[in-house]
Amino acid sequence: MLEGNAEVAADRAYAALDEGDRMEKDGQGWVNVPGMGRAAAILAHEAGLPLGIAIEGVTGRLAMLFAKMREQTAMQPQDVKKHLRAATEAACAKLTELYAGEQRGPGASEVTPERLGVIVADYHSAKGSTDEIFQRGLTAALEAGTEAWTEQKSSPAEIEQKTGAVLDAGIRHWFRLTGRKVLGD
Template sequence: QAAMDAATDKMAELYRGEKPQPGLSELGTHGAGVVIADYCHDRNRTDDDYQRALTATLEALGDLWTERGIGEVERNRMTDEVMDTSLRRWFALTGRVVAG
């Protein structure tokens, strides 16, 4: 719980005082990736803001998954899924072509 609280505080700072949507860690990897991109796009964030939010979220989820006893190989796979889904969504929302 302490790891998630710390991550939520870090994300709230990045989100300029707003608390991120509750239950982010319960959405699954694809859902979490979409939420990050949608959140930043809905608030007209820059690419840099989005990158910081994605990084902070991935760190928070990694800490949470470690706390839950998920092994390194699985954590890496889950991190890749969140990142891939989020980047594809962000690029689509910002009008960029996504190949593959």
């Protein structure tokens, strides 16, 4: 996501939180632990991620965030576990609300790169998304995929190859779904 777009998305997610999850102090916006989880869920949904990819991405990012807090000794280990659980539970509840009635598909780490691209195209086709919204979702899926592949210890060259496969498969499938001619078919 472009930096300006990320800030706008974060501002919208903050504004969408319930009053109990956020507060203003000295002109700064603060979010409590469950609010962190709910904000992450809102950001994943607004980015256009299918449910399974959103769940894996949100829970993975929360785990990384709290692990960093533990490493920086900003939080005691027992508090890290408690707060990670609270944030994750809040995120999953918010994802369930935002994706009401949708089936959970696989996460980015559970499928091939080509399948990841096709899943995103199918999801956005079913939603009636525009090209722009599909592109946002594909970009967010690439971020989730990159995180998953990094966690799986893929090399930078492998990640680059997988990124190309996601883009190629996703865009080709999107074009087919939207009735456009695809070279090589």
